[in-house]
Amino acid sequence: MSILAVGTVALDDIETPFGAQTDVLGxxxxxxxxxxxxxxxxVRLVAVVGRDFPDRYLQVLRDxxxxxxxxxxxxxxxxxxxxxxYHYDLNDRDTLFTHLNVxxxxxxxxxxxxxxxRIVCLGNLEPGIQRRVLEQVDRxxxxxxxxxxxxxxxxxxxxxxTLKVIDCxxxxxxxxxxxxxxxxxxxxxxxIREMGPRILxxxxxxxxxxxxxxxxxxxxxxxxxxxxxxxxxxxxTFMGGFAGYLAREERLDAECLKRAVIFGSAMASFVVESFxxxxxxxxxxxxxxARIQAFRDLSTIPALVPSGISS
Amino acid sequence: MSILAVGTVALDDIETPFGAQTDVLGxxxxxxxxxxxxxxxxVRLVAVVGRDFPDRYLQVLRDxxxxxxxxxxxxxxxxxxxxxxYHYDLNDRDTLFTHLNVxxxxxxxxxxxxxxxRIVCLGNLEPGIQRRVLEQVDRxxxxxxxxxxxxxxxxxxxxxxTLKVIDCxxxxxxxxxxxxxxxxxxxxxxxIREMGPRILxxxxxxxxxxxxxxxxxxxxxxxxxxxxxxxxxxxxTFMGGFAGYLAREERLDAECLKRAVIFGSAMASFVVESFxxxxxxxxxxxxxxARIQAFRDLSTIPALVPSGISS
Numbered sequence: 001m002s003i004l005a006v007g008t009v010a011l012d013d014i015e016t017p018f019g020a021q022t023d024v025l026g027x028x029x030x031x032x033x034x035x036x037x038x039x040x041x042x043v044r045l046v047a048v049v050g051r052d053f054p055d056r057y058l059q060v061l062r063d064x065x066x067x068x069x070x071x072x073x074x075x076x077x078x079x080x081x082x083x084x085x086y087h088y089d090l091n092d093r094d095t096l097f098t099h100l101n102v103x104x105x106x107x108x109x110x111x112x113x114x115x116x117x118r119i120v121c122l123g124n125l126e127p128g129i130q131r132r133v134l135e136q137v138d139r140x141x142x143x144x145x146x147x148x149x150x151x152x153x154x155x156x157x158x159x160x161x162t163l164k165v166i167d168c169x170x171x172x173x174x175x176x177x178x179x180x181x182x183x184x185x186x187x188x189x190x191x192i193r194e195m196g197p198r199i200l201x202x203x204x205x206x207x208x209x210x211x212x213x214x215x216x217x218x219x220x221x222x223x224x225x226x227x228x229x230x231x232x233x234x235x236x237t238f239m240g241g242f243a244g245y246l247a248r249e250e251r252l253d254a255e256c257l258k259r260a261v262i263f264g265s266a267m268a269s270f271v272v273e274s275f276x277x278x279x280x281x282x283x284x285x286x287x288x289x290a291r292i293q294a295f296r297d298l299s300t301i302p303a304l305v306p307s308g309i310s311s
Numbered sequence: 312m313s314i315l316a317v318g319t320v321a322l323d324d325i326e327t328p329f330g331a332q333t334d335v336l337g338x339x340x341x342x343x344x345x346x347x348x349x350x351x352x353x354v355r356l357v358a359v360v361g362r363d364f365p366d367r368y369l370q371v372l373r374d375x376x377x378x379x380x381x382x383x384x385x386x387x388x389x390x391x392x393x394x395x396x397y398h399y400d401l402n403d404r405d406t407l408f409t410h411l412n413v414x415x416x417x418x419x420x421x422x423x424x425x426x427x428x429r430i431v432c433l434g435n436l437e438p439g440i441q442r443r444v445l446e447q448v449d450r451x452x453x454x455x456x457x458x459x460x461x462x463x464x465x466x467x468x469x470x471x472x473t474l475k476v477i478d479c480x481x482x483x484x485x486x487x488x489x490x491x492x493x494x495x496x497x498x499x500x501x502x503i504r505e506m507g508p509r510i511l512x513x514x515x516x517x518x519x520x521x522x523x524x525x526x527x528x529x530x531x532x533x534x535x536x537x538x539x540x541x542x543x544x545x546x547x548t549f550m551g552g553f554a555g556y557l558a559r560e561e562r563l564d565a566e567c568l569k570r571a572v573i574f575g576s577a578m579a580s581f582v583v584e585s586f587x588x589x590x591x592x593x594x595x596x597x598x599x600x601a602r603i604q605a606f607r608d609l610s611t612i613p614a615l616v617p618s619g620i621s622s
Contacts (some may be wrong), residue, residue: 089494183400185517186535206496207518208530219519219609221530224497255613262612298530299610301573302566 001141001247002042004114005032006133007123007236008103009047009071013083014275016090016230024232024276025057026082028123028146031233033066034280035240035267036121038288040247044114046070046133050079050102060281069111077102090228091205110136119247121239124148127155127162134165142252144168144243145197146235152178163196170201170239185210186217201242201261203235211261218258221299223269223291230275234268237280241267266291312452312558313353315425316343317444318434318547319414320358320368320382324394325586327401327541335543335587336368337393339434339457342544344377345591346551346578347432349599351558355425357381357444361390361413371592380422388413401539402516421447430558432550435459438466438473445476453563455479455554456508457546463490471506479510481550487513496521497528512553512572514546522572529569532610534580534602541586545579548591552578577602 007029013022029047037043044067053073061068080103083096108129115138122130122145130145145166151159152175159179163169169192173185179195180188189200189212200212204222211218242264249256266288270279318340324333340358348354355378364384372379391414394407419440426449433441433456441456456477462470463486470490474480480503484496490506491499500511500523511523515533522529553575560567577599581590 091494183402184537184539186537190537204518207515208532210535217535217609219532219535220612221519221532221610224521224528224530226495226497226501228495258613259615296612298528299532299612301531301607301610302569304570 001040001118001250002044002116003033003036003040003119003121003243003247004044004046004070004110004117004137004140005029005036005121005123005240005243006046006108006110006130007032007121007125008080009045009049009053010080010082011053012081012232012276013096014230014232015085015096017086017088018229019275021275023054025060026232026276027080028233028236029121030061031236031271031277031280032121032123032240032243034061034064034277035237035271036244036247037065038267038283038285039241039244039263041065042067043244044070044117046108046110046114048072048074048080048102048106048108050077051075053079060277064281070108070114072109074102084232086231090231093231108133108136118142119144119243121243122146122166123236123239124151127151127158130162131165142167142243142246144170144239146170146239147175149175149178160195163192166197168199168201169197170203170235170242172203172205172235176200176202199257201264203238209238209261209265211257213254213257216254218254218261220258220261220265221295222265223295223298225269225272228272231272233277234272237271238264238268241265262292262295263288266295312351312429312561313355313427314344314347314351314430314432314554314558315355315357315381315421315428315448315451316340316347316432316434316551317357317419317421317441318343318432318436319391320356320360320364321391321393322364323392323543323587324407325541325543326396326407328397328399329540330586332586334365336371337543337587338391339544339547340432341372342547342582342588342591343432343434343551343554345372345375345588346548346582347555347558348376349578349594349596350552350555350574352376353378354555355381355428357419357421357425359383359385359391359413359417359419361388362386364390371588375592381420381425383420385413385416395543397542401542404542419444419447429453430455430554432554433457433477434547434550435462438462438469441473442476453478453554453557455481455550457481457550458486460486460489474503474507477508479512480508481512481514481546481553483514483516483546487511510568512575514549520549520572520576522568524565524568527565529565529572531569531572531576532606533576534606534609536580536583539583542583544588545583548582549575549579552576573603573606574599577606
């Protein structure tokens with residue numbers, strides 16, 4: 001299955017307790033596409049960059065076999081730029097600046113060749129823009145969508161419209177509680193799915209992720225990492241692994257969705273091991289499958305020996 | 312295997328968003344023993360209560376087949392009493408009062424008949440008292456220990472002594488981070504195990520629990536409950552299910568410990584469904600095994616169909 005990812009491509013300034021880097025290749029659509037391409041081709045990107053966007057970063061995407069027909073270069077402006085500082089425990093970060101730049105007027109135009117994309121990944125964007133993407137594609141089999149607290153706070157009505165036309169929402173636990181106005185995640189998940197999305201994934205950072213589909217709840221662990229260099233892009237990478245795996249399997253049933261959550265989690269566990277997308281540039285199938293096996297080892301409840309008490 | 316649980320038996324005043332009750336049967340050793348008795352006999356209790364302790368609560372413990380030879384009744388004082396108020400999200404609570412009462416002079420005396428206990432559960436008590444318990448028993452196969460931030464803050468040296476003589480520490484994630492002075496839980500777990508305990512369980516509330524044994528990490532989900540009435544005693548109930556299951560299986564290997572974490576989690580998921588220990592009074596094997604199966608359903612990563620890509 002083909003994948004289309006719409007979102008941002010950015011230049012990030014990142015500070016963590018382990019270092020600081022400026023003008024790091026960033027953006028939701030970048031992380032999602034550079035991840036999904038491990039699973040399927042073609043992976044199509046729709047985003048905008050400015051006149052300052054380095055050729056070497058274009059080459060990184062091309063080397064990753066990302067289809068760049070949909071990447072607009074705006075000669076009038078600078079690339080979207082975000083700067084964040086992570087704290088000691090890496091679970092919290094301060095945004096130091098957000099320069100929208102060319103993103104301010106971004107209105108994604110989907111190339112004709114992309115209209116038939118079977119899976120559409122809507123990165124965190126203004127909810128109205130997310131809907132305009134969907135108006136430009138033929139009926140995809142799966143629309144996966146991210147959002148954030150900013151849109152819940154400021155454009156809730158528009159977000160609720162978007163929720164009605166997507167299949168799968170991927171948000172973090174704080175956003176889920178805020179969107180549902182409910183502290184209990186199970187109740188919050190039910191309320192959010194009543195808003196539209198048939199499938200809900202709640203990301204919980206170091207505590208893993210939860211999948212809600214029909215009457216099924218699936219809980220995936222996070223991979224226990226001792227050495228996290230940079231959490232930037234973990235969520236977008238999760239989306240790339242999740243959607244990429246589904247595209248490869250060409251199945252959307254609960255079993256496949258559960259595995260997709262594990263593949264998303266596995267890819268996210270790689271990306272945080274280095275600054276920016278570095279770790280996504282040189283993975284191979286053996287590494288990915290070893291990590292998947294590690295997730296199985298981590299969460300498998302051993303079967304009882306036959307002589308023991310049942311279950 | 313026999314189990315001995317040393318800790319508190321209390322009268323609790325509990326407020327949650329769903330109601331308030333006074334003089335609820337409480338205390339760590341109460342929750343642990345009333346849970347462990349579902350798995351094994353005998354379950355031995357060492358604690359102290361005051362002259363005000365109601366006969367009907369003694370009867371609850373007797374009906375639960377808890378061996379009360381080690382329960383001292385101090386005619387000079389009142390029973391230890393704790394009062395807590397849970398907030399809207401149930402993850403946080405305020406302690407309204409802690410009346411130590413007879414606990415102030417509690418120095419547990421282990422009856423001779425208890426010396427041969429094979430598993431010893433040390434509830435949250437002053438670390439020096441925990442060690443004095445161990446001096447009064449023959450060499451048990453497993454010593455499981457709880458502690459809390461208060462002892463880390465105020466009696467760290469004594470706690471470090473206790474950690475050297477126990478096999479398994481069960482604490483929550485905030486306590487683990489504090490004890491190891493390290494935000495990363497994997498690193499924190501390593502440091503804590505270097506302090507003594509060969510086995511470490513980190514409880515994460517709604518995010519489940521982690522087991523560390525040798526080079527193995529196991530991640531257990533929490534049971535997704537929509538209706539939590541009262542979180543009091545969940546940790547002590549976890550210990551009762553964990554230790555009780557190990558006592559029944561008479562095995563302490565990694566596979567059995569993983570299942571013990573699930574049994575502990577399952578029992579904790581029951582106790583929070585009602586106020587105080589109410590839910591522990593009338594469970595049956597079928598209910599417990601159904602919940603264990605629910606944990607399996609929740610966390611099992613489906614195997615790939617043979618035709619698909621590996622893992």
